[in-house]
Amino acid sequence: MAHLEIKQLSKRFGSFTALDRIDLSVAQGEFVVLLGPSGCGKTTLLRTIAGLERQDSGEIMHAGHDISHASPAQRDYGIVFQSYALFPNLSVADNIAYGLNSRRKIGVAGAVGALQRVADMLDLVGLPGCEQKYPTQLSGGQQQRVALARALATSPHLLLLDEPLSALDAIERVRLRSEIRQLQSRLGITTLMVTHDQEEALSMADRIVVMNSGRIQQIGTPQEIYRAPCNDFVADFIGRGNLLEATSQAQGNFLFGKVRLRCASAAVDVAAPRFYVRPEDIGLHAITDTPENSFTATVSKSEFMGSSYLVTLDTDMDQRKPLVAQFSSNYLEGSSIHPGALLRVSIPAERLRPMTSST
Numbered sequence: 047m048a049h050l051e052i053k054q055l056s057k058r059f060g061s062f063t064a065l066d067r068i069d070l071s072v073a074q075g076e077f078v079v080l081l082g083p084s085g086c087g088k089t090t091l092l093r094t095i096a097g098l099e100r101q102d103s104g105e106i107m108h109a110g111h112d113i114s115h116a117s118p119a120q121r122d123y124g125i126v127f128q129s130y131a132l133f134p135n136l137s138v139a140d141n142i143a144y145g146l147n148s149r150r151k152i153g154v155a156g157a158v159g160a161l162q163r164v165a166d167m168l169d170l171v172g173l174p175g176c177e178q179k180y181p182t183q184l185s186g187g188q189q190q191r192v193a194l195a196r197a198l199a200t201s202p203h204l205l206l207l208d209e210p211l212s213a214l215d216a217i218e219r220v221r222l223r224s225e226i227r228q229l230q231s232r233l234g235i236t237t238l239m240v241t242h243d244q245e246e247a248l249s250m251a252d253r254i255v256v257m258n259s260g261r262i263q264q265i266g267t268p269q270e271i272y273r274a275p276c277n278d279f280v281a282d283f284i285g286r287g288n289l290l291e292a293t294s295q296a297q298g299n300f301l302f303g304k305v306r307l308r309c310a311s312a313a314v315d316v317a318a319p320r321f322y323v324r325p326e327d328i329g330l331h332a333i334t335d336t337p338e339n340s341f342t343a344t345v346s347k348s349e350f351m352g353s354s355y356l357v358t359l360d361t362d363m364d365q366r367k368p369l370v371a372q373f374s375s376n377y378l379e380g381s382s383i384h385p386g387a388l389l390r391v392s393i394p395a396e397r398l399r400p401m402t403s404s405t
């Protein structure tokens with residue numbers, strides 16, 4: 047049985063459809079990331095699960111209970127928002143204890159129990175001894191750790207994170223994302239996190255739900271989403287990529303302008319073949335070599351990215367956009383990839399991935 051099950055959930059604001067028949071099943075202990083561009087409905091979905099928005103239709107089941115019409119207080123979750131949302135006039139301890147008080151989970155041990163719980167929570171998020179500080183005395187990352195401690199203080203069975211890292215600087219963001227992931231694994235708490243940052247999603251999620259215009263586009267592991275995007279939107283949104291159109295030839299061969307390539311997959315729509323190639327899947331060869339699926343290309347632009355170069359190539363493939371390749375800096379050591387340079391590149395047959403849908 048799924049720990050969280052969302053069935054045909056729809057939400058409208060006036061005539062605008064923010065969520066359109068969302069189906070999603072989350073397993074116990076899973077870390078699921080809702081990913082999509084601004085305005086696609088991620089936050090609305092999270093808020094509807096929290097009971098902070100009411101759906102127009104559809105169901106939400108949590109641990110076998112129908113919570114579709116339960117009030118936020120009747121639902122069992124902890125939530126962390128993008129802006130730290132701590133009470134500035136309350137100490138760290140009071141901020142964390144607030145959740146305990148409001149949910150009446152202090153128990154018989156009363157205030158002493160609450161103090162111990164606050165201390166335990168601060169240990170858990172790596173801020174021991176910070177009880178008496180105030181939010182303004184903490185960095186952004188520390189404030190989000192306190193917000194996390196507050197969300198976890200009632201031992202909820204569901205953790206909802208709404209862009210918890212987006213207000214932090216780059217270094218703190220990377221640090222906190224691995225801390226959150228480790229903590230989540232350790233506690234085994236089922237977690238849903240909203241982000242529009244694809245790197246964050248790829249590095250943290252067990253599964254990613256890619257959304258656009260209130261609809262789910264694809265659900266899969268980071269590897270599945272990255273390697274096999276199901277449509278143009280996902281292909282475009284996740285990482286860099288080349289969408290290529292071709293005409294069919296015999297025996298798994300396809301013609302891209304003047305360039306003929308073999309595709310190893312049998313799943314090509316031969317009537318309208320379209321493919322997807324990641325920049326890092328493009329090979330670079332000595333100009334005199336002629337491995338399978340290789341062709342010549344002229345460098346039009348070369349950007350140094352640190353560990354790699356991003357190289358824009360003019361080819362005879364006759365596509366709407368130039369081909370973009372990514373070559374490792376180590377591999378290029380000593381060779382010159384400057385605008386105008388003639389290269390021999392290849393798209394290996396198994397890296398030429400068919401697109402099944404253009405929606």
Ligand SMILES: Nc1ncnc2c1ncn2[C@@H]1O[C@H](COP(=O)(O)OP(=O)(O)OP(=O)(O)O)[C@@H](O)[C@H]1O
Pocket residue numbers: 059064082083084085086087088089090091242
């Ligand atoms: N209370 C509301 N009233 C009217 N429209 C709303 C309301 N809340 C959200 N919307 C609209 O619903 C759509 C989805 O909003 P939502 O906040 O869920 O998007 P999002 O994917 O989380 O985007 P972002 O990353 O920018 O927060 C947006 O077009 C937004 O303007």
